[in-house]
Amino acid sequence: MVTFLILIAVLLFIGSAPVNVHAEGCGIQTAPLNTDQAGIDIVGGNPAQEGEWPWQAFIQDGDTTYGGVLVDPEWVLTWPATNDLSGTKVSMGSNNINNPSSHLQTRTVTQRVTHPNINGYDFMVSLLKLSSPFTITDYVRYICLPEPPIISFPPGTTCTAAGWGSTSESDMDYNNELLEVDVQVE
Template sequence: MATAGTPWMWTLGALITALILGVTEDTRENDGSGSRIINGSDCPPHAQPWQAALMLQHNQLYCGAVLVAPRWLLTAAHCRKRIVRVRLGHHSQSPVYKSGQQLFQGIKTIPHPGYSHPRHANDLMLIKLNRRIRETQDVKPINISSQCPPAGTSCLVSGWGTTSSPQENFPRELQCLNITVLSTDKCKEAYPGQIDATMFCAGDQAGRDSCQGDSGGPVVCNNTLQGLVSWGDFPCAKPNRPGVYTNLCRFTKWIHDTIQSNS
């Protein structure tokens, strides 16, 4: 069965105003279909201290990312940009400085060498920060799971992506959504010929999904980082079209070895 619409990858294009974001479509950086996280809710303060925002100039958020070590982020490979500004510890997308916020420059981006576009296999990338983070209740790394998630696992996805699709409406506060890992068979049924071992599908009832602007953000299961927001169908949150996430359990050795060799 052919997929409906255009596959997306969640990437935010630019702030339409100081508080409202715009999104480009193509992957989740330029392809996207996503949701407010659609039908999610405001994350509790301090609940996602590993959540990072990747920014262009003038506080334009374009992707999410995850803090996995004192100087290292993980994000989607399709979020790669020449210049990366990073914001951690900021629950709101307001450009106004808030207590707890830490700002960084990405000085090195290392996409997985097997990343392929437009298939989006191996969709992960490491970003080295210009200095170590100062660990606080607002900013701290998360461990990566070495175990692949079985079907039925309950997880939490977060991001500042659009809260509606195809119309775009971006939230001021970080959004959280509970999703459930689907079986490989269900995932392949939803996207015939497009799923491999570097991906897993997760969703909930119709109308709940991640979306444009959420790319590269964390999927946390059992208090460990299990995946990254990668791609999906457009519009987001369509029945039988779950979100597709980078399956990080397949990459723990590459992540560890790459950090070690570039420290």
């Protein structure tokens, strides 16, 4: 439910930022989806194929790491971590952060725009403006954002989550490799 609230907040918020949310060429995957994921927990997952989630961004903010999605060549949608942007980097194009492919691109962050109505988890979303636009390739693309009206997904709908999150509930460090897992909407 929080995810859908965040999506609604994103759509309301995105209208106030200079992001082209319906650009041609968004949301194109260059690798086929990996459908062999039955019975995997959210903290687990399988390695994603290179180019399967080309809008997935890896963000390093000091000692904190988190994910985001490219919504425009110059803007990344994420959560509001810190206001200190010195040293914040966004990497895209490679599924392995410690052993990057030749497709890796990295940019620094020059501005963070946080939703003005943030309140706990409500409207917990921000945009990061990059020092220069990412070059759009088969491995770096921006995601399409839905047009209103916002469609709800009924319980039981299968969605895919992707990121560099923990591989177990006891280890909360990020994973070096982009993982994906199918989850059911509750």
